[in-house]
Amino acid sequence: MKRLLLVFLLILLVFLLYGLRRGSKEGFCHLTLIGSTSVQPFAERLAEEFMAENKGYLLDVQGGGSTAGIQAVRQDTAHIGMSSRELKGEERTLKSYLICYDALAVIVHPANPIENLSIREIREIYAGRKRSWREFGWKDRAIDVITREEGSGTRSSFEDLVMKGEEIAPTVMVQDSNGSVREIVANDPYAIGYISFGLVDRRVKAVSIDGVRPTEENIKRKVYRFVRPFLFITKGAPKACEQNFISFVLSERGQGILKREGLIPVL
Amino acid sequence: MKREEIHIEWTFRLFAFSSLLFLFLILFFILFEGSPLLYKVGLRSVLLEQRWAPTKGSFGILPMVVSSFLVTFGALCLGAPLGLFCAIFLSEYASRSVRMVLKPTLELLAAIPSVVYGFMGVVYLVPIVREYLGGPGFSLLTTSLVLGIMILPTITSISFDAMQSVPGPFREGSYAMGATRWQTIWRITLPSARSGIVAGFILGMGRAIGETMAVIMVAGNALSIPKGLLEPLRTLTGNIALELAYATGEHRSALFTTGVILLLIIMIFNSVANFVVKKRIVR
Amino acid sequence: MRLDPRTTDRLFSIFFRVHALIVVCVLLAILFLIAIKGLPQLSPAFLLQSPKDMGREGGIFPFIVGTFLLVFLSLLLAIPLGVGTAVFLTEYRREGRLTAFIRFGVESLAGIPSILYGLFGFIFFVIRLKMGLSLMAGVLTIMIMVLPTIIRTSEEAIKAVPRQLRLVSHSLGATKWETIVGVVLPKASPGILTGIMLSVGRAVGETAALIFTMGCSLRLPTSLADSGRTLAVHFYILAREGISMEKAYGTAFVLVFAILLVNLLAYYLMHKAMERLS
Numbered sequence: 015m016k017r018l019l020l021v022f023l024l025i026l027l028v029f030l031l032y033g034l035r036r037g038s039k040e041g042f043c044h045l046t047l048i049g050s051t052s053v054q055p056f057a058e059r060l061a062e063e064f065m066a067e068n069k070g071y072l073l074d075v076q077g078g079g080s081t082a083g084i085q086a087v088r089q090d091t092a093h094i095g096m097s098s099r100e101l102k103g104e105e106r107t108l109k110s111y112l113i114c115y116d117a118l119a120v121i122v123h124p125a126n127p128i129e130n131l132s133i134r135e136i137r138e139i140y141a142g143r144k145r146s147w148r149e150f151g152w153k154d155r156a157i158d159v160i161t162r163e164e165g166s167g168t169r170s171s172f173e174d175l176v177m178k179g180e181e182i183a184p185t186v187m188v189q190d191s192n193g194s195v196r197e198i199v200a201n202d203p204y205a206i207g208y209i210s211f212g213l214v215d216r217r218v219k220a221v222s223i224d225g226v227r228p229t230e231e232n233i234k235r236k237v238y239r240f241v242r243p244f245l246f247i248t249k250g251a252p253k254a255c256e257q258n259f260i261s262f263v264l265s266e267r268g269q270g271i272l273k274r275e276g277l278i279p280v281l
Numbered sequence: 282m283k284r285e286e287i288h289i290e291w292t293f294r295l296f297a298f299s300s301l302l303f304l305f306l307i308l309f310f311i312l313f314e315g316s317p318l319l320y321k322v323g324l325r326s327v328l329l330e331q332r333w334a335p336t337k338g339s340f341g342i343l344p345m346v347v348s349s350f351l352v353t354f355g356a357l358c359l360g361a362p363l364g365l366f367c368a369i370f371l372s373e374y375a376s377r378s379v380r381m382v383l384k385p386t387l388e389l390l391a392a393i394p395s396v397v398y399g400f401m402g403v404v405y406l407v408p409i410v411r412e413y414l415g416g417p418g419f420s421l422l423t424t425s426l427v428l429g430i431m432i433l434p435t436i437t438s439i440s441f442d443a444m445q446s447v448p449g450p451f452r453e454g455s456y457a458m459g460a461t462r463w464q465t466i467w468r469i470t471l472p473s474a475r476s477g478i479v480a481g482f483i484l485g486m487g488r489a490i491g492e493t494m495a496v497i498m499v500a501g502n503a504l505s506i507p508k509g510l511l512e513p514l515r516t517l518t519g520n521i522a523l524e525l526a527y528a529t530g531e532h533r534s535a536l537f538t539t540g541v542i543l544l545l546i547i548m549i550f551n552s553v554a555n556f557v558v559k560k561r562i563v564r
Numbered sequence: 565m566r567l568d569p570r571t572t573d574r575l576f577s578i579f580f581r582v583h584a585l586i587v588v589c590v591l592l593a594i595l596f597l598i599a600i601k602g603l604p605q606l607s608p609a610f611l612l613q614s615p616k617d618m619g620r621e622g623g624i625f626p627f628i629v630g631t632f633l634l635v636f637l638s639l640l641l642a643i644p645l646g647v648g649t650a651v652f653l654t655e656y657r658r659e660g661r662l663t664a665f666i667r668f669g670v671e672s673l674a675g676i677p678s679i680l681y682g683l684f685g686f687i688f689f690v691i692r693l694k695m696g697l698s699l700m701a702g703v704l705t706i707m708i709m710v711l712p713t714i715i716r717t718s719e720e721a722i723k724a725v726p727r728q729l730r731l732v733s734h735s736l737g738a739t740k741w742e743t744i745v746g747v748v749l750p751k752a753s754p755g756i757l758t759g760i761m762l763s764v765g766r767a768v769g770e771t772a773a774l775i776f777t778m779g780c781s782l783r784l785p786t787s788l789a790d791s792g793r794t795l796a797v798h799f800y801i802l803a804r805e806g807i808s809m810e811k812a813y814g815t816a817f818v819l820v821f822a823i824l825l826v827n828l829l830a831y832y833l834m835h836k837a838m839e840r841l842s
Binding site for chain 1: 616618640641644690691694696697779780781782783789790791804805806807
Binding site for chain 2: 569570573576580583586588590591646648649653666672676679680684686687711715740741745765768770796799803804812816823
């Protein structure tokens with residue numbers, strides 16, 4: 015019995031020591047990035063490339079949403095926060111790095127015949143004032159509207175660019191990541207949602223807004239106006255570890271990776 | 282020998298107190314974080330207000346409370362009959378060998394993680410509801426169906442236990458008087474097991490109202506009270522899960538308040554279930 | 565029109581059989597779908613490689629390890645604490661307000677939904693205690709989550725040990741604690757084991773509490789401070805984001821299969837324990 019106890023305590027001790035040791039090794043960087051689900055997949059890719067070249071680095075990328083990421087940096091739960099919107103109010107005491115631009119795409123199912131919507135029409139759909147596809151020339155069928163959660167940077171950008179102060183109706187469905195919004199729209203012919211342009215794939219269709227098609231060309235030429243920044247946030251001046259990664263992201267290599275993924279580099 | 286005794290005793294005491302410390306820590310933490318808001322804004326305002334916009338100061342959780350109860354009730358509508366009838370079969374009709382197959386089946390159903398149920402619901406149920414019944418597919422109906430299946434094992438096993446504890450002589454007396462099996466079940470076994478069965482239903486409801494993952498996958502998470510079976514809704518648990526990551530200050534307190542209310546509801550369910558069973562025993 | 569009681573009996577017999585059949589069919593359907601779409605995914609590569617491209621390619625090895633680490637460590641802490649509490653509650657015989665109060669606390673906690681553990685763990689361990697999203701935070705949260713189950717089942721198992729055994733042990737000269745450790749606990753082990761296995765099952769399937777405490781990093785956790793995913797969390801993310809349905813089914817298969825194994829192991833161990841006692 016006593017032996018069992020001793021073994022148990024020993025195992026515990028080993029784990030604790032191992033766990034604590036890792037954190038303070040010299041030349042060893044363990045970074046946690048938390049935040050926007052829009053930035054997340056791209057940060058993952060950047061992290062993968064970065065870790066492949068820099069053996070002393072361990073990067074953990076988590077989601078949670080832009081606001082969650084900003085909070086996490088404030089609370090020291092993350093080293094770098096990822097945001098897909100500008101900092102607001104008190105958040106501005108934090109330091110932000112613009113890593114690229116991303117466009118916002120309003121998506122529908124490929125079987126949906128509608129190719130273009132005006133900003134006003136999108137607003138009316140999300141405010142709950144236009145409820146049927148019939149009002150847009152399609153079937154007499156209710157529109158399945160999907161939005162992101164309140165803390166989402168994507169939602170915040172969407173509200174700033176489209177809603178003009180009006181509130182999104184409480185009857186609208188909520189999903190907590192770009193991926194899940196895309197997934198639902200891809201499976202529901204009558205759905206509409208908005209996601210990061212970099213995440214649009216063949217399973218959904220991005221509509222033109224006010225006649226402007228969301229293409230890389232139009233986004234670069236600033237004709238397509240639904241654009242928001244991707245930011246890396248730190249609390250005060252970043253330490254060496256963090257600075258190295260941020261520099262990598264802002265370097266030609268890093269920007270090249272982002273460009274390949276469909277984002278607009280900071281140039 | 283005496284010294285070793287004291288060592289062992291104190292080890293056990295230490296373990297006991299540590300674990301109790303943890304348990305009460307979580308209870309008190311939730312209560313501590315959730316109560317200030319209740320005091321400040323008032324229980325009535327939180328419960329009865331319709332608008333949930335915590336970043337703007339509105340903490341009305343009425344739609345979520347209503348939705349939680351709606352799906353719980355809906356789950357019961359599916360899970361209770363199915364579960365009870367299955368239990369009746371298991372207890373009164375099944376042979377030992379059939380029981381040996383069916384019981385593990387139920388245990389396996391209970392062991393399947395909720396995310397798998399949610400996944401099945403999203404991939405198979407949602408499109409069917411949308412195609413053939415209408416609405417976006419993410420709805421009260423879908424959620425009730427998924428939850429109903431999830432609480433089924435609980436209801437079945439508790440009802441089974443309740444019926445098994447009806448003394449053999451009760452049944453035998455009935456048969457001796459020439460009653461058929463069904464007549465015995467209907468007039469003797471079920472009434473005797475009634476309180477246990479009801480307790481099972483209530484505990485099933487407790488499980489349904491606390492479920493999170495499967496619900497946020499199939500409910501749609503809209504903030505309004507669903508006006509029909511085919512409309513999306515958001516439960517109390519879903520609300521916490523969706524907003525937890527980024528809530529601060531008052532918003533965070535509001536989530537804890539939701540937690541407190543959820544806790545109270547579940548504790549009430551558990552107490553009622555216990556009471557129902559005890560009442561029987563006293564009689 | 566009144567039916568002959570024999571006919572109603574037969575009708576109801578069929579009625580109940582049908583319901584049992586429905587339940588079996590539901591389970592079979594779920595298992596069948598997961599097996600049919602998940603089995604093709606199973607390969608040594610899938611099980612031993614790390615994920616690439618957010619899980620679209622590669623394997624689930626880090627998540628298998630993550631699941632194992634989480635469950636093992638949580639139970640490593642929860643079992644002594646839980647069984648110790650059960651022993652304390654049953655043997656510390658001053659049945660009064662203290663024990664009633666404690667029991668009430670344990671009962672209340674048994675019903676807490678997992679999202680509340682997530683809420684608590686996130687605010688308390690991750691933020692307040694600055695553990696960050698880590699294995700440590702996850703382990704502690706799950707430990708607290710399974711504690712009531714272990715306490716409850718252990719207590720019942722210990723109470724069920726007949727008094728005579730204790731008396732006999734005492735009469736043979738064994739002290740109170742020698743009796744507990746040498747006689748009562750071994751006799752109660754099948755019941756205690758049930759509680760442990762139930763807890764393992766719950767921990768393996770847990771998602772809500774873990775996303776907010778252990779996080780969802782794609783890397784292999786190599787220390788307590790690392791974040792990571794369990795199989796259930798990975799499955800949830802794959803499924804929700806539509807990253808790869810095939811990989812999702814594959815993960816689900818491994819997950820459900822693991823739970824099945826745990827259940828079978830539970831049966832086997834209980835059988836062995838019961839055999840050894842009779």
